[in-house]
Amino acid sequence: MKKQEIQDEWKRLIYESTKNKPNIKGVYPPNIVRNSELLILGQAELGKIEAGKNINFHTEIYQTIMKHYSNRKNA
Numbered sequence: 001m002k003k004q005e006i007q008d009e010w011k012r013l014i015y016e017s018t019k020n021k022p023n024i025k026g027v028y029p030p031n032i033v034r035n036s037e038l039l040i041l042g043q044a045e046l047g048k049i050e051a052g053k054n055i056n057f058h059t060e061i062y063q064t065i066m067k068h069y070s071n072r073k074n075a
């Protein structure tokens with residue numbers, strides 16, 4: 001990933017985890033909890049990419065995580 005792509009992905013993750021919250025009072029349903037867990041995993045992988053740790057490997061993992069997040073979000 002290029003530097004700009006990483007910055008764009010950080011913006012996406014921050015938006016999804018802080019601004020794009022469901023309007024639910026009380027305990028979140030399991031599907032929303034799972035989506036939040038995927039976002040946290042995505043943040044960890046993106047941090048490793050940004051730090052330059054085995055970039056190709058962590059990029060593939062990050063893309064897989066976000067693909068699963070997008071599929072679950074749209075389901």
